[in-house]
Amino acid sequence: MKNKYAAVILAAGYSSRMKSFKPLLPVGEMTAVERSIEAAKGAGIKNIIVVTGHNRESMLQVLKKNGVPESYNESYAKGMFSSIKAGVSSAKKAFSEIKGVVLMPVDCPLISSKVISSVMQSADDDSFCVPVYEGKKGHPLLIPEKYFVEICDYDGPGGLKGVTDKYWDKMKRVPVEEEGCVLDMDTPEGYEEIKVFLEAGCTREPLHELAKGRRVYLIRHGETKQHDEKMFIGRYDVPLEDGAEKSVKEMAGKLEEAIGDGMQKDNPLKIYTSPLKRAVQTAEIISDVLGADELIIEEELQEISLGGWDGLPIREVKEMYPEEYERRGRDIFVFKNGNKAENFYDVQYRAVRALRRILDSDDSKDILIVTHSAVIRALENNLKGMKVDDLWEPIGKCDYRIAEL
Numbered sequence: 022m023k024n025k026y027a028a029v030i031l032a033a034g035y036s037s038r039m040k041s042f043k044p045l046l047p048v049g050e051m052t053a054v055e056r057s058i059e060a061a062k063g064a065g066i067k068n069i070i071v072v073t074g075h076n077r078e079s080m081l082q083v084l085k086k087n088g089v090p091e092s093y094n095e096s097y098a099k100g101m102f103s104s105i106k107a108g109v110s111s112a113k114k115a116f117s118e119i120k121g122v123v124l125m126p127v128d129c130p131l132i133s134s135k136v137i138s139s140v141m142q143s144a145d146d147d148s149f150c151v152p153v154y155e156g157k158k159g160h161p162l163l164i165p166e167k168y169f170v171e172i173c174d175y176d177g178p179g180g181l182k183g184v185t186d187k188y189w190d191k192m193k194r195v196p197v198e199e200e201g202c203v204l205d206m207d208t209p210e211g212y213e214e215i216k217v218f219l220e221a222g223c224t225r226e227p228l229h230e231l232a233k234g235r236r237v238y239l240i241r242h243g244e245t246k247q248h249d250e251k252m253f254i255g256r257y258d259v260p261l262e263d264g265a266e267k268s269v270k271e272m273a274g275k276l277e278e279a280i281g282d283g284m285q286k287d288n289p290l291k292i293y294t295s296p297l298k299r300a301v302q303t304a305e306i307i308s309d310v311l312g313a314d315e316l317i318i319e320e321e322l323q324e325i326s327l328g329g330w331d332g333l334p335i336r337e338v339k340e341m342y343p344e345e346y347e348r349r350g351r352d353i354f355v356f357k358n359g360n361k362a363e364n365f366y367d368v369q370y371r372a373v374r375a376l377r378r379i380l381d382s383d384d385s386k387d388i389l390i391v392t393h394s395a396v397i398r399a400l401e402n403n404l405k406g407m408k409v410d411d412l413w414e415p416i417g418k419c420d421y422r423i424a425e426l
Contacts, residue, residue, distance in 0.1 A: 025120040028061035029108035032127040033074025033097040038207050042076050044127045049219055053130040058087050063134030068116040072108040102180035106173050113169050121165045129160045131201030140195050148193040152202045156366030159202030228403050231380045232426045238389045239397045240421040242303040243269040250334045255325045257332035260298045268419045269303050273310035280387050288385040289314035295322040295392045304391040321375035324393035328362030354410045369399040369409040376400055
C-alpha cells in the first residue's frame with residue numbers, strides 16, 4: 022500500500038521571511054530537507070522527489086548524498102503553487118503507477134513517519150487526506166491521482182486551495198496526536214519554536230498543569246457600536262459604543278472585588294488584551310480602575326478571522342454565498358471562508374499558544390485577559406481539560422469568567 026504513493030517535498034522558495042534558506046537549516050541532527058526525506062522513507066515511501074528552485078546548487082549536493090532526485094521548478098519565483106505543479110507533474114511522469122502524492126512543505130520539518138502513515142492508511146482514490154491536530158489542519162496533504170491533471174492545469178485564484186475548495190466534501194480529516202504536523206518555520210520565531218519543541222521531546226506540559234495555582238480572568242470586551250442590521254464581526258475592527266465606559270467601569274469594580282486585596286503584592290499588575298479596538302478600549306478602562314502597571318497587546322488573542330465576510334451584513338452573505346453559508350451552519354467549527362479566514366480550531370490553537378506564553382513569562386497568581394467570545398470559549402474549555410467544540414456556556418459582552426486551578 023505504501024508504495025502506491027510518492028512523496029513530493031517542496032523546497033524551491035526564497036525563504037524570504039526566514040532570511041535564511043529553510044531547506045538547509047539544521048533541525049536536530051540533520052537539515053530540514055533531510056528530515057522530510059527520512060520521514061517519507063520511514064513511512065515506507067520509496068518514490069520521493071524534492072522540488073528545487075532557489076539555491077539549487079546547494080540543494081543538489083544534499084539530494085545526491087541522500088539518493089533523491091529533484092524536480093527543478095524554473096518558475097519558482099511565482100510561488101508555492103508553481104512548485105506544487107512541478108512536483109506533481111514530475112511524480113506522475115517518473116512513477117507512472119502511483120495512486121497519489123504526499124505533499125510535504127520543507128518548512129514543516131517535524132512531520133513524522135507515523136503521521137504520514139496515518140494519512141496514507143486513510144486514503145482512497147477519491148479523497149484528499151490531511152492530518153488534524155486537535156482539529157487544526159496540518160501537513161502533509163495527500164492528493165489522489167485523479168486530481169493531478171486538474172491541479173497542473175489550474176490557473177485560477179487561490180492556488181491549490183482553489184482546487185481543494187471545489188472538492189471540499191472530498192477532504193478527509195485524519196485526527197493525529199502529534200503537534201509537529203502543524204508547526205512551520207516560515208519565520209525565525211517559528212524556527213526557534215520548532216527547535217525548542219524538538220529539544221523538549223515534541224511534548225508540552227498540559228495547560229491545566231501550567232496554570233495550576235493561578236486564577237485566569239477571561240474578560241469579554243464591552244458593548245460595541247451598533248449597526249443597522251446584524252453583521253459578521255470577527256476581525257472587523259469596531260470600537261465600543263458611546264456610553265460603554267460606564268458599564269466597563271462597573272465590571273472593573275467587580276473584578277477588583279473578586280481579585281481582592283492581595284491582588285499583586287509581589288508582581289506588577291498586567292492586563293493582556295487583543296489588539297482590536299473594542300478589546301483595547303475595554304482593557305484601558307479596566308487598567309485605569311485597577312491601577313494596572315502594564316497593558317500588553319497579544320496579537321494571538323484577537324477574534325476569529327472571517328476572511329472576506331468580515332464586516333458584511335449577514336443578510337448579504339446569505340444572498341451572495343448561499344452554499345457556503347449553508348456549509349458553515351452544518352459544521353461551524355471546521356468551516357472557513359478563503360485563505361485568510363480561520364475556523365474555531367485555528368483560533369483554539371493560537372489562543373492556547375498565547376496563554377502558554379503568558380503563563381511561562383508571568384508568574385503572577387492573577388492573569389487578566391481581555392478578549393473575544395471565540396477566544397474565551399477556546400481558553401475556558403481548554404483550561405477545564407476540554408476542547409473548543411465541547412459544550413460551553415456563552416458569555417455576554419462586558420462580563421468575565423474566572424478559571425481557578
